[in-house]
Amino acid sequence: MERCELLETCGFFRKYEKDWSSACKGMISTYCVGPKMNECKRKDYRKQHGAPPPVDMMPTGQILRAAESD
Ligand code: SF4
Incomplete structure (x- = not known):
């Protein structure tokens, strides 16, 4: 499977790769x-x-605020 060349060092990926919520799963x-x-x-x-x-910061440029409810 093709993968982003920054996968190993990307903070977003490293933090959220195990978070299989639908939003993160979709982004990844x-x-x-x-x-x-x-x-x-x-x-x-x-x-x-x-x-x-x-x-x-997500790949879309928006900041993910999991702890907030707005
Ligand atoms: S979030 Fe962007 S930079 Fe990071 S691994 Fe995914 S595609 Fe690559």
Whole structure:
């Protein structure tokens, strides 16, 4: 299976790979090991900032706030 080249070091993937909630599962199968890996906003962020994005930033660019209820 094709995988994102940053999979081993990506904070989002490492934190959420075992979280098989439907949201995370969908993100990982769509981006990290799926057809949109080159459209991941985390990669854009790395390019722009020269540093990895916050762990909870999803491949879509939104911040995942699991602890909040809004
Ligand atoms: S979140 Fe983005 S950078 Fe991280 S493994 Fe998935 S596709 Fe790669």
